[in-house]
Amino acid sequence: MTPLAILIVLAGVAILHFVWPFLAGRGGAYSTSSLRAAAWAFEKIGVKGKKVYDLGCGYGVVLALAKKMGAVPVGVELDPLRWLICALRCRCKVLLGDMFKTPLHDADVVYIFQWPSVNERLADKFAKELRPGAYVVSYMWEVPGLRLVDHNPRLRVYVYQKT
Template sequence: MLWPLAIGAAYSPSSMKVVRKMLNMAEVDDEDVVYDLGSGDGRIVIEATQKYHAWGVGVEADPLRVFWSRLKIRKLGLQDQVKIIWGNLFHQNISHATVVILFLWGRTNENLKKKLQEELEPGTRIVSYVWKFKGWKPVKIDRKERIYLYIIGESDVPEDDFNHITHLL
């Protein structure tokens, strides 16, 4: 399938060990709405719902993976807590997210920065697996697994702006 490649990622499922580390790093709980952009087989939003009692929303471009993940969700009886959207992640409203999980390509993360800043509330946690955001400072890093936690309103403030703000205080 070529459309996921055109959008900015290929299907490469994260291990469940990494999935749990990402959700733990973001401190996901039952108050959270976890969005997985490029949700593949739905494993992250399913885990967020089953183990952390969060709400889950996956966005996936590949219709076969959407079908497969929706089938898994239905089989597990999670259709009231997990939703999979078929579409381009750049065209979806993600403003309800309190946590966003990404395992995309570095170029795709860079293209997403403006959307994340415009649509997400300050305090929203973004967890990126493997790829960093250039110019953003992670709040937490798991160097071994290459997992980076960012927080809107903290991580995305340019260092010069932060230094200027703290100098004024």
């Protein structure tokens, strides 16, 4: 193999590592939230002492923030490498698996940065599993079926509450 071919293969593997959940129809591809947006939402809610789930927690940036703000963080991640890095970084409960199969009955706050069609699927799960009063924070995209309690258009973050 030539160095160029090796480079192309490595680039392909790296791209696949980020996008495979989307290509496989499991959820959003990897991208990172704005920490300012997550911090704004967590401050509004007051996450101290609350159980905060990040569904599709990636490398754990948001979970680490939630922990720093005094929350009890729980991550769920489909990709094994992201799961491992997140678990090592956050030193909290991080489940390797599918967020659609993760029960959410004990969640006080659910954080998501997914994709509009994925948010629609998650909305059904929230309707069935979240307790009344639980919050959902969505970065970038809206979530149907929940009461919007706050929205920061500049930071592109939505805060909902289950009624």
